Amino acid sequence: xxxxxxxxxxxxxxxxxxxxxxxxxxxxxxxxxxxxxxxxxxxxxxxxxxxxxxxxxxxxxxxxxxxxxxxxxxxxxxxxxxxxxxxxxxxxxxxxxxxxxxxxxxxxxxxxxxxxxxxxxxxxxxxxxxxxxxxxxxxxxxxxxxxxxxxxxxxxxxxxxxxxxxxxxxxxxxxxxxxxxxxxxxxxxxxxxxxxxxxxxxxxxxxxxxxxxxxxxxxxxxxxxxxxxxxxxxxxxxxxxxxxxxxxxxxxxxxxxxxxxxxxxxxxxxxxxxxxxxxxxxxxxxxxxxxxxxxxxxxxxxxxxxxxxxx
Numbered sequence: 001x002x003x004x005x006x007x008x009x010x011x012x013x014x015x016x017x018x019x020x021x022x023x024x025x026x027x028x029x030x031x032x033x034x035x036x037x038x039x040x041x042x043x044x045x046x047x048x049x050x051x052x053x054x055x056x057x058x059x060x061x062x063x064x065x066x067x068x069x070x071x072x073x074x075x076x077x078x079x080x081x082x083x084x085x086x087x088x089x090x091x092x093x094x095x096x097x098x099x100x101x102x103x104x105x106x107x108x109x110x111x112x113x114x115x116x117x118x119x120x121x122x123x124x125x126x127x128x129x130x131x132x133x134x135x136x137x138x139x140x141x142x143x144x145x146x147x148x149x150x151x152x153x154x155x156x157x158x159x160x161x162x163x164x165x166x167x168x169x170x171x172x173x174x175x176x177x178x179x180x181x182x183x184x185x186x187x188x189x190x191x192x193x194x195x196x197x198x199x200x201x202x203x204x205x206x207x208x209x210x211x212x213x214x215x216x217x218x219x220x221x222x223x224x225x226x227x228x229x230x231x232x233x234x235x236x237x238x239x240x241x242x243x244x245x246x247x248x249x250x251x252x253x254x255x256x257x258x259x260x261x262x263x264x265x266x267x268x269x270x271x272x273x274x275x276x277x278x279x280x281x282x283x284x285x286x287x288x289x290x291x292x293x294x295x296x297x298x299x300x301x302x303x304x305x306x307x308x309x310x311x
Contacts, residue, residue: 034261035056043269044058067152069220071152080212085201090193171212213282227252
């Protein structure tokens with residue numbers, strides 16, 4: 001009973017987070033109610049964005065946000081995992097501290113700096129790549145588009161650069177928590193260095209997936225760097241080189257230009273859509289991690305089986 005006041009206090013602190021999320025959702029809904037009433041669910045599926053005519057649809061921005069984030073994840077996840085494996089398993093002791101410091105330093109760089117780097121370095125490189133590509137390749141829908149440099153590929157690459165430090169740092173910490181007995185058991189069974197690392201990766205798979213989803217969440221909400229290199233054209237296109245748009249970018253670009261109430265409410269509703277998508281992605285990742293963790297607890301001999309098969 002003496003712990004009851006302490007439990008109440010820390011429980012209240014925990015409830016603050018839930019109340020904050022609820023308050024954000026309620027306020028976004030209230031500030032976008034005019035748009036919700038007029039367009040309903042068609043706001044999610046319409047690709048027309050015409051402030052002059054009062055027609056608003058979020059589909060190009062939803063597409064651009066998910067496309068750029070998934071593209072960044074596909075590029076960044078292998079790189080980040082490779083960095084984490086090297087630093088935690090293979091790196092010489094004298095090099096480990098500088099690499100960890102550089103990784104954390106990259107995570108601290110403001111997004112506007114990444115955006116400037118994208119404009120002056122990444123965009124010209126992608127433009128040169130587009131110009132160099134043969135015409136048969138440029139006829140493929142995935143690679144079609146004007147040779148501008150700005151577009152989905154530039155946004156995906158710059159997002160990948162931004163999320164690599166976060167993902168690799170978390171994955172590195174997860175790998176370092178793997179018990180030494182896991183590796184020693186693999187070596188005792190005659191496993192190679194690669195097979196021992198593979199066993200450690202399997203043991204830490206839940207935390208690694210969590211680190212990847214953390215990077216995905218970071219990519220979904222990124223604004224300035226993406227705004228500077230994606231081209232800001234509200235269209236749905238599968239092309240890597242076509243200028244497109246994201247939800248965060250359109251709110252940042254047009255919020256101060258909203259000349260009427262419906263326009264303003266439509267922009268706020270885009271923020272609400274981004275909020276909902278972020279919640280769904282995070283909830284899905286938590287369910288995935290929970291499922292993997294439960295599977296690992298119900299089948300504790302699986303790591304040993306992997307090590308034995310590796311031997």
